[in-house]
Amino acid sequence: MPAPTHFETAPKASDLFNQCGGAELNALSDLDLASVPVIDAGGAEEFTAYIFADNYFELYVNGKLLAVDPVPFTPFNSNVVRFTATRPVTVAVMMVDWEENLGLGSENNQGKAFHAGDGGFVANIQDAKGKTVAITDATWRAQTFYTAPLHDRACLVIDGQARDSSACSTEGVDDGNGFSAAHWVVPADWMMPAFDDSFWPNAVTFTNNTVGVDNKSAFTNFVDVFNTPGADADFIWSSNLVLDNLVLLRTTID
Template sequence: MLTLTVGCADRKTKTTSNENVETTSISAYNGTASITQGIATTISEAIYSCERGRKTDVGKITSTDQKEWIVPAETNYTNSEFPFAADLFNSCEGITYKTAEEALSHYDESNSIVIDQEGDLYTAYIFADNYFEMYVNGIPVGKDKVPFTEFNSSIVRFKAKKPFTVAMKLVDWEEHLGVGCEANRGKPFHAGDGGMVAVIKDAQNNIIAATDENWKAQTFYTAPIVDLGCVSEEGNYRYSKNCSTEGGQDGSSFYALHWEVPTDWMKTDFDDSNWPNATTFSNRTIGVDNKPSYTNFTSIFDDSKKDAQFIWSTNVVLDNEVLVRYIVN
């Protein structure tokens, strides 16, 4: 396997004006990503508004190889043809169900998506930090109603025949567009974190799939990067595990890495065999123990017979756009 690493011999550094943060020269990087530096230009403001939520903006930025990137990700949030998922819990809209049974009692069956007319009915329960779009066999079946915060959880129902392929775009939203940061813990530029957990049940309430290390997961946007020498690639594995997650007071010199998303990534016949397996994370690491959008439904997400795991790519803090796939047999 060919290993691509960032060279250190000719590394140069520069320091931001407001704090002692050193960033490497772009010339030190020799991986496969496109590189951007600094804050993106806002192109859409507040695509969703929540009284206690963070502002959900979208931006664009040009990389050193003259490619234009949408940050935090190019999504279908404003695409009316892509259906919204139903609410399991959504305090932004005053929906605070205590149980899944209560949520399902308010479910509008017309929201179910038919993949196969003769297929069986399945229900997916999803908690995503922050945003998801879900496909089954390449067909859109549900997207998150709340792109950023307050934290919510969702229900997606669809009819399909086994085997079927689940593909999801996962996005950790950002306040400072282009550098993967938000104000937190006394720092204006603090790296956010992601995480997604899902359980799929059949009409008899049996769990037929749950997120774990057998799902595939690939990252397509990593930020903030202070030192380009911290990232490495091994084949299709994109690693930022050696990178700092400290953030700081000034992110104007932070870098970001971007990879182009394949147009057919959600299709059944897409070859994900060279993607890494998903990395799993504990509830404590993701920090859901105080979020009723999760804790109200632990009987589903933390079922004693099949405890669903939070999944992401290898770096739940710095990787901000992640695609995951799984075949349900």
């Protein structure tokens, strides 16, 4: 797998839409929010996070792992997580774009044995009254820690904390010989409130069409929360939606 995860041991996020034996709601109005367990992240103020992740996420609040994606790869699903916390609330998300060719950041797709997949994360976080207090946008911080496949390592440009693979090829091939990958050490405290993310780049936003969710019920059934008028959440990632496979995201709710 592209990264060490807590999929086997951590609580799974509650379903909005999950074709792998979970709930398959047709709309947000079908959700019985009171049935969703409230996870204690410290404090008494209640929040609800609505999440769509491609492929896999782990959600931390004020340094505590609250829930992980119940479907690590596909079919695509969406989730809801309720929690209590004290402001300022540090929200940290580990995003993993899964792979079938381990260590090569690729999968058998679109007629090629080695084809790079893509990612994407969108979320709307609301308070107990249903008011949006945070959405995914360019104010989040995003850093990549695994980039692959690299056809030519020279394409990767590293300048301080900028890890730019935009010049790297995303073409799928049938022979992955010669592919390589770039890894960076993940800080042990990356999810903690005291972690200094000011040196990380800002997240890059992507359109729904670029991520390709217009035909995915896990997203389209809930556009009233993901595309809320006046609080329209963007899909976010690092600078390369295709080649960056382990991306850490952070924001703070004041």
